[in-house]
Amino acid sequence: MKYSYISHLYCPKCENTYDTKEQHQLCTCGSPLLVDYHWDELMKDVNPKDFSTRENTLWRYHELLPVEDERYVVSLGEGMTPLVAMPTLGKDMDVKYLYMKDEGLVPTGTFKARGAAVGISKAKEIGVEELAMPTNGNAGAAWALYAARAGIKSTIVMPIDAPVITRNEVALSGAKLYLVNGLISDAGKIVAKAVKDHNLYDASTLKEPYRIEGKKTMGLEIAEQMGWEMPDVILYPTGGGVGLIGIYKALKELKYLGWVKGKLPRLVAVQATGCAPIVKAWEEKKYESEFWPNSRTLAFGINVPKALGDFLVLDAIYKTEGCAIAIDDQSMIDEQAKIARLEGAFICPEGASTFVAIRRLREKGWIKEGETVVALNTGAGIKYPDTVKVNVPMLGKEDVI
Amino acid sequence: MKYSYISHLYCPKCENTYDTKEQHQLCTCGSPLLVDYHWDELMKDVNPKDFSTRENTLWRYHELLPVEDERYVVSLGEGMTPLVAMPTLGKDMDVKYLYMKDEGLVPTGTFKARGAAVGISKAKEIGVEELAMPTNGNAGAAWALYAARAGIKSTIVMPIDAPVITRNEVALSGAKLYLVNGLISDAGKIVAKAVKDHNLYDASTLKEPYRIEGKKTMGLEIAEQMGWEMPDVILYPTGGGVGLIGIYKALKELKYLGWVKGKLPRLVAVQATGCAPIVKAWEEKKYESEFWPNSRTLAFGINVPKALGDFLVLDAIYKTEGCAIAIDDQSMIDEQAKIARLEGAFICPEGASTFVAIRRLREKGWIKEGETVVALNTGAGIKYPDTVKVNVPMLGKEDVI
Numbered sequence: 026m027k028y029s030y031i032s033h034l035y036c037p038k039c040e041n042t043y044d045t046k047e048q049h050q051l052c053t054c055g056s057p058l059l060v061d062y063h064w065d066e067l068m069k070d071v072n073p074k075d076f077s078t079r080e081n082t083l084w085r086y087h088e089l090l091p092v093e094d095e096r097y098v099v100s101l102g103e104g105m106t107p108l109v110a111m112p113t114l115g116k117d118m119d120v121k122y123l124y125m126k127d128e129g130l131v132p133t134g135t136f137k138a139r140g141a142a143v144g145i146s147k148a149k150e151i152g153v154e155e156l157a158m159p160t161n162g163n164a165g166a167a168w169a170l171y172a173a174r175a176g177i178k179s180t181i182v183m184p185i186d187a188p189v190i191t192r193n194e195v196a197l198s199g200a201k202l203y204l205v206n207g208l209i210s211d212a213g214k215i216v217a218k219a220v221k222d223h224n225l226y227d228a229s230t231l232k233e234p235y236r237i238e239g240k241k242t243m244g245l246e247i248a249e250q251m252g253w254e255m256p257d258v259i260l261y262p263t264g265g266g267v268g269l270i271g272i273y274k275a276l277k278e279l280k281y282l283g284w285v286k287g288k289l290p291r292l293v294a295v296q297a298t299g300c301a302p303i304v305k306a307w308e309e310k311k312y313e314s315e316f317w318p319n320s321r322t323l324a325f326g327i328n329v330p331k332a333l334g335d336f337l338v339l340d341a342i343y344k345t346e347g348c349a350i351a352i353d354d355q356s357m358i359d360e361q362a363k364i365a366r367l368e369g370a371f372i373c374p375e376g377a378s379t380f381v382a383i384r385r386l387r388e389k390g391w392i393k394e395g396e397t398v399v400a401l402n403t404g405a406g407i408k409y410p411d412t413v414k415v416n417v418p419m420l421g422k423e424d425v426i
Numbered sequence: 427m428k429y430s431y432i433s434h435l436y437c438p439k440c441e442n443t444y445d446t447k448e449q450h451q452l453c454t455c456g457s458p459l460l461v462d463y464h465w466d467e468l469m470k471d472v473n474p475k476d477f478s479t480r481e482n483t484l485w486r487y488h489e490l491l492p493v494e495d496e497r498y499v500v501s502l503g504e505g506m507t508p509l510v511a512m513p514t515l516g517k518d519m520d521v522k523y524l525y526m527k528d529e530g531l532v533p534t535g536t537f538k539a540r541g542a543a544v545g546i547s548k549a550k551e552i553g554v555e556e557l558a559m560p561t562n563g564n565a566g567a568a569w570a571l572y573a574a575r576a577g578i579k580s581t582i583v584m585p586i587d588a589p590v591i592t593r594n595e596v597a598l599s600g601a602k603l604y605l606v607n608g609l610i611s612d613a614g615k616i617v618a619k620a621v622k623d624h625n626l627y628d629a630s631t632l633k634e635p636y637r638i639e640g641k642k643t644m645g646l647e648i649a650e651q652m653g654w655e656m657p658d659v660i661l662y663p664t665g666g667g668v669g670l671i672g673i674y675k676a677l678k679e680l681k682y683l684g685w686v687k688g689k690l691p692r693l694v695a696v697q698a699t700g701c702a703p704i705v706k707a708w709e710e711k712k713y714e715s716e717f718w719p720n721s722r723t724l725a726f727g728i729n730v731p732k733a734l735g736d737f738l739v740l741d742a743i744y745k746t747e748g749c750a751i752a753i754d755d756q757s758m759i760d761e762q763a764k765i766a767r768l769e770g771a772f773i774c775p776e777g778a779s780t781f782v783a784i785r786r787l788r789e790k791g792w793i794k795e796g797e798t799v800v801a802l803n804t805g806a807g808i809k810y811p812d813t814v815k816v817n818v819p820m821l822g823k824e825d826v827i
Contacts, residue, residue, distance in 0.1 A: 369571040419604075
């Protein structure tokens, strides 16, 4: 019985393979690398029933994760987030079996903690001492904090407009934090140069292969929490798309292992109308997206004009007969308030976008009556203090109500 | 096998008892009421090993909770928060076995969700249709959101200085929210009058008996997560003190059931030097606290000048041979940063206060070498955006680092 059944890294484009004992970034062909496992051995040794008595973190799936020696696991208790039934909202949109996977309940308040926990743990195992990454906020916060826990130094570059709360998280972690008077793409250029100049490990989205494995655990958990049955549809707010790529990878792996049966769920990429390159590519039946100029949305987590893994996202959509849909900011905000009022959940605008998408897809009949639908809420509403505007009556001490 | 083994309500002061089928608030003598259970029956029917395969929420302990019919459970997936090892920080303060129970990972981002989940569920079961409460922020946010989920109307009154994020949470829930140009005590007076005028259920701290039961689950979880062994010391940031009262109640119940052995942990109430009525009472060996005038601390969650349950907090401290200690704001802030740097956890100032307390108590020898210590972090650092001040270098697009 091994802690991890990891086998090797492979390129989904050119099929080149790499050793997991060494530090690798992108494939020589420029594509992100994926992790493969010793499936036959794993199948023999592991029974999915084993998971139910394990600790309530994503590390319960350690055989399907890349860290080989448990001593390198860097954990703050991330994972096994609740799959919350949404019956009242479901009724409101005529979707009887509606669930929310709530990624607000993780360290740093967003799903980025999953990628950081697994990415940092593996980085520690392969001897990384210093890393660098550009960020729009939440990923940088998660990676900086997990790096601090691991004793790995980090350099984080963030646009001046990234949320102040994430800036505080990074600064507090002791990372070398720089703001840039520009966009995430400008931050990316500065990081690329620093990586080269100072020989740092590049932790940019998909430039290291292990973040996907962390995000994969969302798919593993959904399957386990549904009693190893598949829902019909899973919706994901899609910026860089790593969450969706990870969930698709998880479901394919579970299917190969025979732990789940039936058709894969239809995967839906939800984007903002102000930044919808994946939606455009899908509508045009293309396999790669184009850079989306002047992108703009208040859901800053999905403001990614061109994702490095766009072809993997589109592949997941096509293979599962899913779709891609863009939602306007105002509808997200309205849905966010409705969800709080009907279900008591205060979620982030990105998460709210998936519920608007469900509403639209149900109206069109794309989601059918009686189907089981899972929406991913990628972060806590409290992490987005500025998206809510309210007017509240003010009383004096002697007033009555 | 019953879902709950609840028996009756009793007054810890005058020993009067009450029926749990009816709505009760305080005892006629003015004391908060506590919940009792059919212990002998429970002992016969339930084995603590049963819990390990149950869902990862506080409802896994449903036999020890007051909701009798599972259909009334109102849950957003709260509970089973991680018990995180803090080895690096522990080394820094010479406490080898140091753990943090991280209550940031719950809906609404603070431990208040536990009291709200159980309190609202029981309120629904006993037919409450409308409730009211004053709040400094976090409790109101939790109760308003859970009430929304339950379909219970709520009226929340909050000082103008309460954190804006909690104001947004309450407003978004659809509650009737009022700000008052005054303190929590002024909000309390307005609520008391409204409760009387409009015949509302009073959900103020300890004025309904079930919130404690929700908070009790922190103690149950610590015991289960430690393999049904007791730590030596548990520290709690103490404002109203319900968390500490709840943990003490849990540990006594587990001991009575024979599920844990040995001495109860020494319970420590941690307060702010700007608001330390429990510490003062403990130093003077008193059984009740006095109102603390002009209270002031940036840890607004523990800014409670006189707690209704002060005598229960002091009782818990005396009976477990614990203590009470006050921490200054600057030390909390410094410790908050240290914890992020050494352990990658961004916690709230209240939570940080418990770690300062551990440092001081270890220096004094009150915490002994080799003892196992658990600190409660009552909320996520991201819920306190204004407590962190950082200076970050700014780059232009062409700059290099």
